[in-house]
Amino acid sequence: MTVMASAxxxxxRIRELQATLPPNVTLVAVTKLLPVEVIRTAYAxxxxxxxxxxxxxxxxKQTELQDYxxxxxHLIGHLQTNKARKAVEHFQWIHxxxxxxxxxxxxxxxxxxxxxxxxxxxxxxxxxxPKMGFDLDDLNAxxxxxxxxxxxxxxxxxxxxxxxxxxxxxxxxxxxAQCLADRISQSNFSHLKxxxxxxxxxxxxxxxxxxxxxxxxxxxxxxxxxxxx
Ligand SMILES: *Cc1c(COP(=O)(O)O)cnc(C)c1O
Numbered sequence: 001m002t003v004m005a006s007a008x009x010x011x012x013r014i015r016e017l018q019a020t021l022p023p024n025v026t027l028v029a030v031t032k033l034l035p036v037e038v039i040r041t042a043y044a045x046x047x048x049x050x051x052x053x054x055x056x057x058x059x060x061k062q063t064e065l066q067d068y069x070x071x072x073x074h075l076i077g078h079l080q081t082n083k084a085r086k087a088v089e090h091f092q093w094i095h096x097x098x099x100x101x102x103x104x105x106x107x108x109x110x111x112x113x114x115x116x117x118x119x120x121x122x123x124x125x126x127x128x129x130p131k132m133g134f135d136l137d138d139l140n141a142x143x144x145x146x147x148x149x150x151x152x153x154x155x156x157x158x159x160x161x162x163x164x165x166x167x168x169x170x171x172x173x174x175x176x177a178q179c180l181a182d183r184i185s186q187s188n189f190s191h192l193k194x195x196x197x198x199x200x201x202x203x204x205x206x207x208x209x210x211x212x213x214x215x216x217x218x219x220x221x222x223x224x225x226x227x228x229x
Contacts, residue, residue: 004034004038004223004224004225004227005222005223005224007037007041009224010038010041010042010045010222010223011041011044011045013221013222014027014029014042014045014046014047014222015045015046017218017221017222018045018046021209021216022209024214025209025213025214025215025216026049026214026215026216027047027049027216027218028049028050028051028074028076028198028215028216028217028218029042029047029049029050029051029218029219029222029223030050030051030052030053030076030201030217030218030219031050031051031052031061031219031223032051032052032053032054032057032076032077032219032226033057033226033227034219034223034226034227036061036064036065038223039061039065039068039071040065040068042222042223043068043071048070048071048072049071049072049074049215050071050072050073050074051074051075051076051095051217051219052073052074052075052076052077052091053075053076053077053078054077055075055079055083055086055087055090055091056083056086058073058075058090058091059086059090062090072092072093073090073091073092073093074091074092074093074094074095074215074217075087075091075093075094075095075096076095076096076158076198076217077096078096078098078132079094079096079097079098079102081101081102081105084102084105084106084108084109085109085112085113087106087117088106088109088110088113088115088117089113089115091117092117092118093117093118093119093120094106094117094118094119094120095119095120095122095156095158095198095215095217096120096122096132096158097119097120097121097122097152097154098121098122098132098133098134099132099134100138100142100145100146103119103121103142103145103146103149103152103154104145104149106119106149106152107149107150107151107152108151110151110152111151115151116151116152116153117152117153118153118155118156118196119152119153119154119155119156120154120155120156120157120158120196120198121134121139121146121154121156121157121158121194122134122157122158122159122160123136123139123157123158123159123177123180124136124159125159125161125172125173125176125177125180126161126162126165126169126172126173127162128160128162128163130163131160131162133158133160136180139180143184143187143189143192144189146189146191146192147189147190147191147192148191149191150191154191154192154194155193155194155195155196156181156194156195156196156197156198156214156215157177157180157181157184157194157196157197157198157199158198158199159173159174159176159177159197159198159199160173160199160201161173161174161204167207170204170207171207171211173199174197174199174200174204174207174208174210174211174212174213175211177197177199177211178197178211178212180194181194181195181197182194195214196214196215197211197212197213197214197215198213198214198215198217199211199213199215199216200213200215200216200217200218201216201217201218201219202218202219202220202221205218205221
């Protein structure tokens with residue numbers, strides 16, 4: 001049995017957190033596996049950015065939430081290339097651009113749809129075999145091609161520390177993500193200005209904020225444990 005937070009608890013947690021966040025930091029409330037009522041509650045407390053891991057689940061929720069046109073939807077979970085079109089149709093932000101192949105496919109469908117989604121490159125700052133994301137060597141090698149994908153607004157990095165990372169390693173991941181973002185932005189790739197750092201989840205967001213995160217993705221801290229599937 002998992003115990004979800006009450007609407008009142010959610011509201012209080014959001015208000016407290018928003019009061020402490022620097023003005024340049026966006027709170028992305030992660031509502032994967034949670035019912036739309038939770039989104040309505042968070043919205044009423046002032047949240048406008050919502051993160052979902054699965055395209056199909058998000059589409060169902062968006063259909064139920066058509067009376068909330070000013071929500072910005074963020075895709076934060078791994079995206080299969082065969083769902084790229086739906087992702088571009090339904091999300092303004094895609095944080096989980098984790099391969100060149102996916103980026104190229106997104107660019108193609110964005111061109112076809114006349115859209116230009118905001119994208120974060122998901123980078124593995126430490127080796128992390130089970131996780132999706134660019135290894136640093138692969139990312140460096142991909143930059144010249146990514147720079148050509150002008151139907152994407154590649155403007156962020158998403159960095160997630162490995163599962164069992166020590167606090168020092170978590171710190172290292174966030175600090176190095178900041179350095180990498182600066183290095184890419186200062187390179188000659190005119191379309192790659194990495195202004196956003198999507199880093200920080202419930203367990204590590206204070207460290208991420210200290211390291212310069214501009215988007216934190218919080219689920220459990222706001223809503224309590226997610227129901228198991
Ligand atoms: C689920 C998820 C989150 C939120 O995790 P919490 O620990 O519940 O805050 C953030 N980012 C990604 C990529 C996720 O999959």
